[in-house]
Amino acid sequence: MFGIPVRQIVIxxxxxxxxxxxxxxxxxxxxIDPGLLLDQFGLEQQSRQHAYSLAFFFFWFIGMGNAxxxxxxxxxxxxxxx
Amino acid sequence: xxxxxxxxxxxxYAKRQKIYPRQVSGIFASMRIAAVLVLLxxxxxxxxxxWDGRQAVLFDLPARQFHILGLTLWPQDFIYLAxxxxxxxxxxxxxxxxxxxxxxxxxxxQTVWTEVxxxxxxQIEGKxxxxxxxxxxxxxxxxxVLKGFKHGIWLLLSAWTGYTFVGYFTPIIELGVNLxxxxxxxxxxxxxVFYGFATYANAGWMREQVCIYMCPYARFQGAMFDSDTLVxxxxxxxxxxxxxxxxxxxxxxxxxxxxxxxQLCVQVCPTGIDIRNGLQYQCIGCAACIDVCNDVMxxxxxxxxxxxxxxxxxxxxxxxxxxxxxxxxxxxxLLGIFSTLIxxxxxxxxVGLDISRxxxxxxxxxxxxxxxxxxxxxxxxxxxxxxxxxxxxxxLDNAKVKFDDDSLGVTASTAGLFQLRVIxxxxxxxxxxxxxxxxxxxxxxxxxxxxxxARFVGP
Numbered sequence: 001m002f003g004i005p006v007r008q009i010v011i012x013x014x015x016x017x018x019x020x021x022x023x024x025x026x027x028x029x030x031x032i033d034p035g036l037l038l039d040q041f042g043l044e045q046q047s048r049q050h051a052y053s054l055a056f057f058f059f060w061f062i063g064m065g066n067a068x069x070x071x072x073x074x075x076x077x078x079x080x081x082x
Numbered sequence: 083x084x085x086x087x088x089x090x091x092x093x094x095y096a097k098r099q100k101i102y103p104r105q106v107s108g109i110f111a112s113m114r115i116a117a118v119l120v121l122l123x124x125x126x127x128x129x130x131x132x133w134d135g136r137q138a139v140l141f142d143l144p145a146r147q148f149h150i151l152g153l154t155l156w157p158q159d160f161i162y163l164a165x166x167x168x169x170x171x172x173x174x175x176x177x178x179x180x181x182x183x184x185x186x187x188x189x190x191x192q193t194v195w196t197e198v199x200x201x202x203x204x205q206i207e208g209k210x211x212x213x214x215x216x217x218x219x220x221x222x223x224x225x226x227v228l229k230g231f232k233h234g235i236w237l238l239l240s241a242w243t244g245y246t247f248v249g250y251f252t253p254i255i256e257l258g259v260n261l262x263x264x265x266x267x268x269x270x271x272x273x274x275v276f277y278g279f280a281t282y283a284n285a286g287w288m289r290e291q292v293c294i295y296m297c298p299y300a301r302f303q304g305a306m307f308d309s310d311t312l313v314x315x316x317x318x319x320x321x322x323x324x325x326x327x328x329x330x331x332x333x334x335x336x337x338x339x340x341x342x343x344x345q346l347c348v349q350v351c352p353t354g355i356d357i358r359n360g361l362q363y364q365c366i367g368c369a370a371c372i373d374v375c376n377d378v379m380x381x382x383x384x385x386x387x388x389x390x391x392x393x394x395x396x397x398x399x400x401x402x403x404x405x406x407x408x409x410x411x412x413x414x415x416l417l418g419i420f421s422t423l424i425x426x427x428x429x430x431x432x433v434g435l436d437i438s439r440x441x442x443x444x445x446x447x448x449x450x451x452x453x454x455x456x457x458x459x460x461x462x463x464x465x466x467x468x469x470x471x472x473x474x475x476x477x478l479d480n481a482k483v484k485f486d487d488d489s490l491g492v493t494a495s496t497a498g499l500f501q502l503r504v505i506x507x508x509x510x511x512x513x514x515x516x517x518x519x520x521x522x523x524x525x526x527x528x529x530x531x532x533x534x535x536a537r538f539v540g541p
Contacts, residue, residue: 005098011295019298030160033146048144049252049269 002074013071017063024059025052100217101290103200104210104349108373110187117188118197126242129249134466141251147495153427154495156464158434165423169416176412178303180404181312181391183367185299192292193366195243195285196352199236206232210349236286237278244278290353293366300363309394310402314367316347316358316389317397324358329382340388344378347371347389357389433471434462435522437536445539451508453540459500461522463492469524473502477518478538479510504538511540 001009034051038044043051131138133151140149148155148163155162177184186193207213207228216225248270249257260266261274284292293300307313321341327333333340341358348356350370355362357371375389396402440456448454463469471490475481482505492498504518516538524530 005295007098007291008295015296030157030163033157047267047269048146049267052143053269053272 009071013064013067017060017067020063021056021059025056028055098291099354101352101354102210102213102349103352103370104346104374105204106350106370106374108376110369111373114188114193114197114368118194121189121191121194122198126246129246129254137253137255139250140253143251154464156434156462158462159430162423162427165419165426169420169423172412172416172419174299175306176409176416178306179308179311179408179412182307182314183303183365186293186303186366187368190366192284192297193368195281196289198239199285200289200352202235202239203232206235233286236282240278240282240286241274242278243281244274244276247277248274290364290366293353294364304363308408309398310404310406312391312393312404313361314357314365314369314372314389315361315392315397316341317387317392318358319397321358321388340379340384342378342382346374346378350374430464431532432463432465432530433469433522433524433532434460434464435520435532435534436460436462437520437534439536439539445541447541448505452505453508453511453538454503454505455538457502457504457520457536459490459502459520460497461490461492461500462497463494465530466494468493469526469530472523472525474521474523475504475518476521478506478516481506481510481518481538506538506540508540511538514540516540 029052034048034055037055038046038048038051128139129137133149136149138149138151142149146157174185203213207216216228220228245257245261246254248254251273252267252270257266257270260270288296318339321339323337323339324341324343325336325338326342326344327336327338347358348354350373351357351365352368352370353364353366355364357365369391372389372391376386379386379388393402393404436459438458438460440458443456446454446456459473461471469492471492473483473485473490475483484503484505486501486503490498490500518536518538519533520536521533522531
């Protein structure tokens with residue numbers, strides 16, 4: 001697809017969203033205590049690592065969805081008249 | 083017919099070929115080995131050092147504090163972390179403008195760990211020719227034994243790397259004890275495995291593919307180059323026309339340049355390029371080609387430097403300015419931000435104050451025109467000593483402060499939560515929403531003080 005190796009496509013989707021998930025976690029949890037997030041979901045007995053980790057995966061998967069959508073929109077469009 | 087689908091070539095690339103970088107020794111190889119030892123020494127060693135009864139470098143996520151030796155950073159100190167990142171980025175740009183991909187060749191974790199993994203591979207499977215022979219002609223039994231052993235060592239090192247990584251976030255000794263007794267937390271275990279596997283996959287399998295496909299720096303580093311940036315270059319003026327010759331042959335008679343086309347520069351390249359084709363995207367600036375070519379030149383009694391660090395201007399005009407405007411500007415900006423960072427860190431207040439007004443009740447009318455607002459106080463004692471504090475209010479006349487707690491005492495490096503009430507008479511309230519200033523001062527040290535703005539609401 002796109003004339004580039006499959007591994008490059010996989011890396012572009014998964015790694016770019018990994019980086020942005022890491023940055024998002026860093027930014028958000030510098031402002032908001034992950035413990036508060038746990039309280040909101042009724043998971044008071046869980047550790048902060050639980051909140052950090054789940055939030056990270058949450059952002060990662062959202063990012064991957066974003067990247068896959070971008071891939072879809074990047075598909076070449078047929079020219080007019082054809 | 084849709085031309086976009088039918089005319090796009092299906093394969094613009096060849097299937098990945100395994101690269102067998104030939105071992106090399108020389109001055110730049112020695113520098114790289116030194117960098118590996120220092121950096122990995124720091125990485126694996128730092129979590130084991132203690133400072134003042136706790137781990138010296140600990141990014142304590144559960145307690146939301148980052149400890150770096152004597153410095154403790156709180157979430158409120160995020161700006162210093164941001165400042166540090168900016169300094170790191172600017173330093174990277176500075177070094178890139180000066181001498182190209184120094185980071186890639188000498189300091190990048192991918193390079194560092196791949197070098198270690200390649201060294202392990204060389205110890206087990208042998209030198210380059212032996213590795214190629216093993217892959218092409220080796221028996222299934224021999225391959226299984228040798229490669230199985232290699233992957234085993236790689237996995238052990240990866241596991242230790244993952245354990246060390248998590249050891250920067252939860253105290254490493256405690257983590258180790260928990261792991262050995264199978265009582266470690268699920269997430270700690272998960273991240274050890276995750277990061278360990280990432281090390282194994284990146285350094286063992288992916289190698290140069292990380293530099294080519296995954297690295298963001300690889301994509302934009304070229305933009306920081308100019309004609310005076312030191313880059314690794316083959317000198318075609320000296321080297322061409324290339325050709326093999328016998329020892330003792332006169333090269334001028336044969337009409338040959340210094341390059342004997344031994345292909346060693348290609349064999350040592352970890353990304354498999356031919357530097358004689360010019361500086362390419364894949365080149366990570368490791369200078370292995372320089373080392374090996376100098377070796378060959380020595381053997382032929384030709385002068386060194388057929389492949390060398392030089393600049394575009396140097397090659398074109400014979401003159402170059404290494405210390406140019408761009409370099410000075412980077413240096414000045416770096417110095418400025420760095421000193422601001424150090425100054426800010428050293429004059430940080432040792433106490434923080436967060437005020438949250440009780441939102442449940444807008445205000446309470448106590449009679450006689452006295453209005454009361456309820457506040458929650460979070461006092462962050464960032465000092466290493468326990469302190470007791472005094473709170474006063476400014477901005478409204480005759481404001482009275484009443485505490486629900488006996489005293490505002492907070493132990494070292496912790497936050498304390500307190501309730502207090504502020505009472506102001508309506509005649510002193512100019513509006514219904516008034517800005518007020520809370521001032522917190524340590525009882526035993528007036529220099530430890532901080533102010534926070536809040537609002538007082540009346541009728």
